[in-house]
Amino acid sequence: MPELPEVETIKRDLIPRLKNLSIVHTKIFDNRVIKDLNQKTFESRVTGCTISDLKRQGKALIFYFDSNQFMVVQLKMTGQLIYSKAFDSAARSRDTKVVFTLSNGDFLLYNDQRTFGWLILTESLQKISFLSTLGVEPLEKTFTATRLKAKFLNRKAPVKSALLNQHLVAGIGNIYASEILFDAGISPVRQAGQMNQEEIVLLVKMTKKVLNKAIRLRGSSMRNYRDAEGNEGLFKKHIKVYARENQPCVKCGELIVRIVQSGRSTFYCEHCQK
DNA sequence: AGGTCGACCTGGCAGC
DNA sequence: TGCTGCCAGGTCGACC
Numbered sequence A: 001m002p003e004l005p006e007v008e009t010i011k012r013d014l015i016p017r018l019k020n021l022s023i024v025h026t027k028i029f030d031n032r033v034i035k036d037l038n039q040k041t042f043e044s045r046v047t048g049c050t051i052s053d054l055k056r057q058g059k060a061l062i063f064y065f066d067s068n069q070f071m072v073v074q075l076k077m078t079g080q081l082i083y084s085k086a087f088d089s090a091a092r093s094r095d096t097k098v099v100f101t102l103s104n105g106d107f108l109l110y111n112d113q114r115t116f117g118w119l120i121l122t123e124s125l126q127k128i129s130f131l132s133t134l135g136v137e138p139l140e141k142t143f144t145a146t147r148l149k150a151k152f153l154n155r156k157a158p159v160k161s162a163l164l165n166q167h168l169v170a171g172i173g174n175i176y177a178s179e180i181l182f183d184a185g186i187s188p189v190r191q192a193g194q195m196n197q198e199e200i201v202l203l204v205k206m207t208k209k210v211l212n213k214a215i216r217l218r219g220s221s222m223r224n225y226r227d228a229e230g231n232e233g234l235f236k237k238h239i240k241v242y243a244r245e246n247q248p249c250v251k252c253g254e255l256i257v258r259i260v261q262s263g264r265s266t267f268y269c270e271h272c273q274k
Numbered sequence B: 001a002g003g004t005c006g007a008c009c010t011g012g013c014a015g016c
Numbered sequence C: 001t002g003c004t005g006c007c008a009g010g011t012c013g014a015c016c
Helices: A004-018 A039-046 A145-152 A159-164 A174-184 A197-216
Strands: A023-028 A051-057 A060-065 A070-074 A079-084 A096-102 A107-112 A118-122 A257-261 A264-268
Touching (some): A004 A060, A070 A079
Antiparallel strands (some): A023 A096
């Protein structure tokens, strides 16, 4: 799925288009993507709402409605939010799960090939346990070496798995975890709790650098990611290790290796990352 | 409590 | 061509 840079890109694209528009009609084509409410209740409660703001927390996108309600969207692996001038129900993609008709006559589509993602309507964000347990936002000033060191204290999990843990740091996924560790020169198999001060500082610095660069380039599209206009991201061309097994390291030329950690692929250079 | 694994789904691709 | 098995950017609950 979209990680932090992709969700941030979608959010920035959608804000100027959606702000102050109302939802005049809602159609759910697959109720598996709606959590906690049945289809009819969700449709009737969201219809009529005016979108006052859009925010991101970790990889979640939050619609702020004027009706004292919030809609939390988790795109997971293959979810997309696409702003569209037209929607023809006869021609709709099989992946289109929800269609919001907007007060200006345009449409917001929720597409999801694998149906992993979900939408929640709530009156209180505190009730959404996923949000209330999220870790520090890596692009905010509160993400410091002191903070990360405290998060990693006594952690025996590999540093790669710790970076993926949303309760510690919010928004880093499998692509950027590998990229951050490569830029920091740190091996993904090292224990998180064993990072020294210098390495912690480097991890904070490279996390911000990699995520900011990915946002500037509008994210990475490996497979399904598209921005709100349906376009691919450009960071893919700047990826140094992810999905580059057996290809030469951009720094030293040795071959990138793939290992599995916590059931997820990790890519790294054994020569450059210690 | 912390860490790992399988489940949730669908589709693309490599290999036979 | 068609089948099988493996792989995929995330989270969650069960288990050790």
